[in-house]
Amino acid sequence: MEHFELSDKGRVREINQDACLVDAEGKPPVFVLCDGMGGHRAGEIASSEAAADIAATLRELLDEDGGDIFAKIVSAVNHANSHVYSMSLENETYSGMGTTCDVCVITDDGAHIGHVGDSRIYIYSSGGLFQITRDHSLVEEMVESGRITRDEARSYRQKNYITRALGTQEGVRVDTYLAAFRPGDVMLMCSDGLTNMVPEIDIAYILSGKMTLEDMGKRLVELANDAGGADNITVVLIRR
Numbered sequence: 001m002e003h004f005e006l007s008d009k010g011r012v013r014e015i016n017q018d019a020c021l022v023d024a025e026g027k028p029p030v031f032v033l034c035d036g037m038g039g040h041r042a043g044e045i046a047s048s049e050a051a052a053d054i055a056a057t058l059r060e061l062l063d064e065d066g067g068d069i070f071a072k073i074v075s076a077v078n079h080a081n082s083h084v085y086s087m088s089l090e091n092e093t094y095s096g097m098g099t100t101c102d103v104c105v106i107t108d109d110g111a112h113i114g115h116v117g118d119s120r121i122y123i124y125s126s127g128g129l130f131q132i133t134r135d136h137s138l139v140e141e142m143v144e145s146g147r148i149t150r151d152e153a154r155s156y157r158q159k160n161y162i163t164r165a166l167g168t169q170e171g172v173r174v175d176t177y178l179a180a181f182r183p184g185d186v187m188l189m190c191s192d193g194l195t196n197m198v199p200e201i202d203i204a205y206i207l208s209g210k211m212t213l214e215d216m217g218k219r220l221v222e223l224a225n226d227a228g229g230a231d232n233i234t235v236v237l238i239r240r
Protein backbone atom coordinates (compact mmCIF):
# COMPACT_ATOMS: atom_id res chain seq x y z
CA MET A 1 0.00 0.00 0.00
CA GLU A 2 1.30 3.42 -0.92
CA HIS A 3 0.15 6.82 0.26
CA PHE A 4 0.80 10.51 -0.28
CA GLU A 5 -0.50 13.52 1.60
CA LEU A 6 -0.32 17.23 0.92
CA SER A 7 -1.80 20.22 2.73
CA ASP A 8 -1.77 23.72 1.24
CA LYS A 9 -2.84 27.08 2.63
CA GLY A 10 -4.57 28.02 -0.62
CA ARG A 11 -4.50 31.52 -2.07
CA VAL A 12 -6.73 33.46 0.32
CA ARG A 13 -6.36 32.23 3.90
CA GLU A 14 -3.43 33.38 5.98
CA ILE A 15 -3.05 30.18 7.94
CA ASN A 16 -3.71 26.52 7.33
CA GLN A 17 -6.39 25.18 9.66
CA ASP A 18 -6.43 21.72 8.07
CA ALA A 19 -4.47 18.88 9.62
CA CYS A 20 -3.72 15.36 8.51
CA LEU A 21 -1.99 12.58 10.32
CA VAL A 22 -0.83 9.35 8.80
CA ASP A 23 0.18 6.29 10.80
CA ALA A 24 0.81 3.96 7.89
CA GLU A 25 3.52 1.85 9.51
CA GLY A 26 1.24 0.68 12.30
CA LYS A 27 -0.90 -2.44 11.90
CA PRO A 28 -3.52 -1.75 10.72
CA PRO A 29 -2.67 1.60 9.08
CA VAL A 30 -4.59 4.67 10.26
CA PHE A 31 -5.28 7.91 8.36
CA VAL A 32 -6.84 11.03 9.89
CA LEU A 33 -7.88 14.32 8.25
CA CYS A 34 -9.34 17.32 10.11
CA ASP A 35 -10.47 20.77 8.93
CA GLY A 36 -10.62 23.18 11.85
CA MET A 37 -12.78 26.22 12.42
CA GLY A 38 -12.55 29.09 14.88
CA GLY A 39 -11.09 32.56 15.07
CA HIS A 40 -7.42 33.52 15.41
CA ARG A 41 -5.51 30.25 15.53
CA ALA A 42 -8.28 28.28 17.25
CA GLY A 43 -9.21 26.30 14.14
CA GLU A 44 -5.62 25.26 13.71
CA ILE A 45 -5.47 24.13 17.34
CA ALA A 46 -8.77 22.22 17.06
CA SER A 47 -7.74 20.30 13.95
CA SER A 48 -4.18 19.48 15.01
CA GLU A 49 -5.20 18.52 18.58
CA ALA A 50 -8.06 16.36 17.28
CA ALA A 51 -5.94 14.58 14.67
CA ALA A 52 -3.15 13.83 17.15
CA ASP A 53 -5.58 12.71 19.86
CA ILE A 54 -7.54 10.43 17.52
CA ALA A 55 -4.39 8.83 16.10
CA ALA A 56 -2.87 8.21 19.55
CA THR A 57 -6.06 6.88 21.18
CA LEU A 58 -6.94 4.74 18.20
CA ARG A 59 -3.50 3.15 18.03
CA GLU A 60 -3.76 2.18 21.70
CA LEU A 61 -7.20 0.67 21.15
CA LEU A 62 -6.14 -1.16 17.98
CA ASP A 63 -3.15 -2.65 19.80
CA GLU A 64 -5.55 -4.35 22.21
CA ASP A 65 -6.65 -7.77 20.98
CA GLY A 66 -10.19 -8.27 19.76
CA GLY A 67 -13.03 -5.83 19.76
CA ASP A 68 -14.83 -4.07 16.98
CA ILE A 69 -12.84 -1.62 14.83
CA PHE A 70 -15.80 0.71 14.44
CA ALA A 71 -16.29 0.84 18.21
CA LYS A 72 -12.62 1.75 18.52
CA ILE A 73 -12.92 4.49 15.91
CA VAL A 74 -16.00 5.94 17.62
CA SER A 75 -14.25 5.83 21.02
CA ALA A 76 -11.20 7.61 19.65
CA VAL A 77 -13.29 10.34 18.01
CA ASN A 78 -15.27 10.80 21.22
CA HIS A 79 -12.05 11.00 23.21
CA ALA A 80 -10.78 13.74 20.89
CA ASN A 81 -14.14 15.49 21.09
CA SER A 82 -13.90 15.72 24.89
CA HIS A 83 -10.31 16.91 24.63
CA VAL A 84 -11.06 19.71 22.14
CA TYR A 85 -14.31 20.66 23.88
CA SER A 86 -12.64 21.02 27.28
CA MET A 87 -9.84 23.11 25.74
CA SER A 88 -12.51 25.42 24.31
CA LEU A 89 -14.12 25.79 27.75
CA GLU A 90 -10.85 26.39 29.55
CA ASN A 91 -9.45 29.09 27.29
CA GLU A 92 -11.47 32.02 26.00
CA THR A 93 -9.44 32.30 22.77
CA TYR A 94 -10.52 28.76 21.92
CA SER A 95 -14.20 29.34 22.64
CA GLY A 96 -16.43 27.76 19.98
CA MET A 97 -13.61 26.08 18.08
CA GLY A 98 -14.24 22.79 16.36
CA THR A 99 -13.17 20.60 13.49
CA THR A 100 -14.37 18.11 10.93
CA CYS A 101 -12.81 14.69 11.07
CA ASP A 102 -12.41 11.72 8.80
CA VAL A 103 -10.71 8.62 10.13
CA CYS A 104 -9.82 5.58 8.07
CA VAL A 105 -8.50 2.21 9.26
CA ILE A 106 -7.57 -0.19 6.48
CA THR A 107 -7.74 -3.95 6.94
CA ASP A 108 -8.31 -6.94 4.65
CA ASP A 109 -12.05 -6.39 5.16
CA GLY A 110 -11.84 -2.94 3.58
CA ALA A 111 -11.73 0.67 4.70
CA HIS A 112 -13.30 1.31 8.12
CA ILE A 113 -14.34 4.94 8.19
CA GLY A 114 -15.46 7.36 10.90
CA HIS A 115 -16.86 10.68 9.74
CA VAL A 116 -18.00 14.02 11.18
CA GLY A 117 -18.45 17.23 9.15
CA ASP A 118 -17.91 18.10 5.50
CA SER A 119 -14.49 16.76 4.70
CA ARG A 120 -14.90 13.82 2.34
CA ILE A 121 -13.69 10.36 1.47
CA TYR A 122 -13.91 9.11 -2.11
CA ILE A 123 -12.83 5.83 -3.63
CA TYR A 124 -11.90 5.58 -7.29
CA SER A 125 -12.60 2.00 -8.33
CA SER A 126 -13.02 0.21 -11.65
CA GLY A 127 -13.71 3.30 -13.68
CA GLY A 128 -15.84 5.28 -11.25
CA LEU A 129 -15.47 7.81 -8.46
CA PHE A 130 -17.60 7.03 -5.43
CA GLN A 131 -18.24 9.44 -2.58
CA ILE A 132 -18.32 7.33 0.56
CA THR A 133 -19.09 9.93 3.23
CA ARG A 134 -22.15 12.16 3.39
CA ASP A 135 -21.55 15.81 4.35
CA HIS A 136 -22.94 17.09 7.62
CA SER A 137 -23.76 20.47 6.16
CA LEU A 138 -26.76 22.75 5.77
CA VAL A 139 -26.49 22.58 1.99
CA GLU A 140 -26.45 18.75 1.98
CA GLU A 141 -29.54 18.68 4.22
CA MET A 142 -31.29 21.07 1.85
CA VAL A 143 -30.46 18.86 -1.12
CA GLU A 144 -31.70 15.77 0.70
CA SER A 145 -34.95 17.42 1.75
CA GLY A 146 -35.47 18.52 -1.85
CA ARG A 147 -35.35 22.27 -1.19
CA ILE A 148 -32.50 22.83 -3.63
CA THR A 149 -30.97 20.69 -6.36
CA ARG A 150 -27.47 19.24 -6.36
CA ASP A 151 -26.67 21.75 -9.11
CA GLU A 152 -27.95 24.72 -7.11
CA ALA A 153 -25.95 23.48 -4.13
CA ARG A 154 -22.72 24.17 -5.98
CA SER A 155 -23.26 27.91 -5.85
CA TYR A 156 -25.20 28.04 -2.58
CA ARG A 157 -23.94 30.89 -0.41
CA GLN A 158 -23.93 29.28 3.04
CA LYS A 159 -21.98 26.36 1.70
CA ASN A 160 -19.55 26.26 4.57
CA TYR A 161 -22.16 25.92 7.30
CA ILE A 162 -21.63 22.52 8.88
CA THR A 163 -24.29 20.85 11.00
CA ARG A 164 -22.00 18.51 12.90
CA ALA A 165 -18.48 19.09 14.18
CA LEU A 166 -16.01 17.65 16.64
CA GLY A 167 -15.29 19.69 19.79
CA THR A 168 -18.24 22.05 19.79
CA GLN A 169 -20.41 20.07 22.20
CA GLU A 170 -20.09 17.60 25.04
CA GLY A 171 -20.72 14.64 22.78
CA VAL A 172 -20.45 13.91 19.08
CA ARG A 173 -22.28 11.52 16.79
CA VAL A 174 -19.95 9.69 14.42
CA ASP A 175 -21.10 8.19 11.12
CA THR A 176 -19.35 4.96 10.19
CA TYR A 177 -18.89 3.29 6.84
CA LEU A 178 -17.27 0.07 5.64
CA ALA A 179 -16.08 0.57 2.07
CA ALA A 180 -14.65 -2.04 -0.26
CA PHE A 181 -11.05 -1.10 -1.05
CA ARG A 182 -9.59 -3.43 -3.64
CA PRO A 183 -6.11 -3.73 -5.12
CA GLY A 184 -5.65 -0.89 -7.62
CA ASP A 185 -8.34 1.30 -6.00
CA VAL A 186 -7.37 4.83 -5.00
CA MET A 187 -8.80 6.43 -1.89
CA LEU A 188 -8.97 10.21 -1.57
CA MET A 189 -9.56 11.91 1.76
CA CYS A 190 -9.90 15.67 1.33
CA SER A 191 -11.04 18.91 2.91
CA ASP A 192 -13.74 21.10 1.37
CA GLY A 193 -11.04 23.41 0.03
CA LEU A 194 -10.67 20.81 -2.73
CA THR A 195 -14.29 19.82 -3.32
CA ASN A 196 -15.63 23.40 -3.33
CA MET A 197 -13.08 24.37 -5.97
CA VAL A 198 -12.66 21.36 -8.21
CA PRO A 199 -15.58 19.58 -9.93
CA GLU A 200 -15.85 15.86 -9.25
CA ILE A 201 -15.41 15.09 -12.93
CA ASP A 202 -11.94 16.64 -12.80
CA ILE A 203 -11.09 14.77 -9.60
CA ALA A 204 -12.21 11.53 -11.25
CA TYR A 205 -10.11 12.26 -14.32
CA ILE A 206 -6.96 12.73 -12.23
CA LEU A 207 -7.56 9.63 -10.11
CA SER A 208 -8.19 7.56 -13.25
CA GLY A 209 -4.76 8.34 -14.70
CA LYS A 210 -1.57 6.38 -14.41
CA MET A 211 0.16 9.11 -12.40
CA THR A 212 2.02 8.52 -9.16
CA LEU A 213 0.05 9.43 -6.04
CA GLU A 214 2.41 12.35 -5.52
CA ASP A 215 1.67 13.74 -8.98
CA MET A 216 -2.07 13.22 -8.42
CA GLY A 217 -1.95 15.03 -5.09
CA LYS A 218 0.04 17.96 -6.44
CA ARG A 219 -2.24 18.24 -9.45
CA LEU A 220 -5.41 18.26 -7.31
CA VAL A 221 -4.02 21.03 -5.09
CA GLU A 222 -2.89 22.96 -8.16
CA LEU A 223 -6.39 22.76 -9.69
CA ALA A 224 -7.96 24.06 -6.45
CA ASN A 225 -5.52 26.95 -6.40
CA ASP A 226 -6.06 27.68 -10.10
CA ALA A 227 -9.79 27.92 -9.33
CA GLY A 228 -9.11 30.56 -6.67
CA GLY A 229 -7.78 28.59 -3.70
CA ALA A 230 -10.43 30.16 -1.45
CA ASP A 231 -9.78 27.76 1.43
CA ASN A 232 -7.06 25.50 2.78
CA ILE A 233 -6.67 22.36 0.65
CA THR A 234 -5.69 18.96 2.03
CA VAL A 235 -5.51 15.66 0.20
CA VAL A 236 -4.57 12.21 1.46
CA LEU A 237 -4.22 9.59 -1.28
CA ILE A 238 -3.94 5.88 -0.63
CA ARG A 239 -3.52 3.14 -3.24
CA ARG A 240 -3.99 -0.46 -2.39
Ligand SMILES: [Mn+2]
Pocket residue numbers: 035191192193231232
Ligand atom coordinates in the same frame (compact mmCIF):
# COMPACT_ATOMS: atom_id res chain seq x y z
MN1 LIG B 1 -12.17 24.01 4.79
